[in-house]
Amino acid sequence: MGNKVIGRKYGKIYGWHRFRKKTKCHWYEVIYDLIPTRHRLHAINLSSSDFCTQCMQLDTIQHRLTQCGQAPAQWKWTQERLAIILRTSTNHILEEWLQRPSFYFWPLKRQHAVLWIIARYVQFRIQRETELTTQDYFNFMQHTRWKLYQDKRRFEVVGNYLSVLDYPYR
Numbered sequence: 637m638g639n640k641v642i643g644r645k646y647g648k649i650y651g652w653h654r655f656r657k658k659t660k661c662h663w664y665e666v667i668y669d670l671i672p673t674r675h676r677l678h679a680i681n682l683s684s685s686d687f688c689t690q691c692m693q694l695d696t697i698q699h700r701l702t703q704c705g706q707a708p709a710q711w712k713w714t715q716e717r718l719a720i721i722l723r724t725s726t727n728h729i730l731e732e733w734l735q736r737p738s739f740y741f742w743p744l745k746r747q748h749a750v751l752w753i754i755a756r757y758v759q760f761r762i763q764r765e766t767e768l769t770t771q772d773y774f775n776f777m778q779h780t781r782w783k784l785y786q787d788k789r790r791f792e793v794v795g796n797y798l799s800v801l802d803y804p805y806r
């Protein structure tokens with residue numbers, strides 16, 4: 637896959653260029669369906685089974701993103717934060733956005749904040765080293781936001797929308 641293809645594809649994600657390469661690269665793997673899940677490896681005889689090593693369910697990308705271990709609670713919490721930003725209900729925060737972020741929200745700062753949260757969620761969920769607890773997820777989001785806030789231009793990128801991440805601590 638050449639850079640040209642990637643450029644064309646993420647050109648459709650509004651506001652994407654405002655983020656650093658490091659933020660984007662994990663999400664690329666999900667958007668382009670490049671994650672070597674055991675379901676996929678098993679299909680080409682590179683894995684002896686197609687079960688998740690942590691919970692013995694079928695190991696697919698959807699499984700890793702929203703079903704394995706504490707993922708349902710983490711996704712629900714993320715949906716609630718996005719629903720606050722978008723002033724809607726959690727029913728309108730779609731799981732398919734994790735793999736196809738083809739939405740566009742106004743104003744642009746809101747779009748950037750939604751993209752940032754989803755990119756971070758995906759980045760967190762596709763790590764596989766250890767079991768990913770919900771407390772780990774909160775800590776990860778706080779830490780990565782802190783890093784983002786070291787950049788003086790962040791207000792013009794995401795405004796104050798990411799303050800929704802503080803809710804569990806109130």
Ligand SMILES: [Zn+2]
Pocket residue numbers: 688689690691692693699703704705
């Ligand atoms: Zn699992």
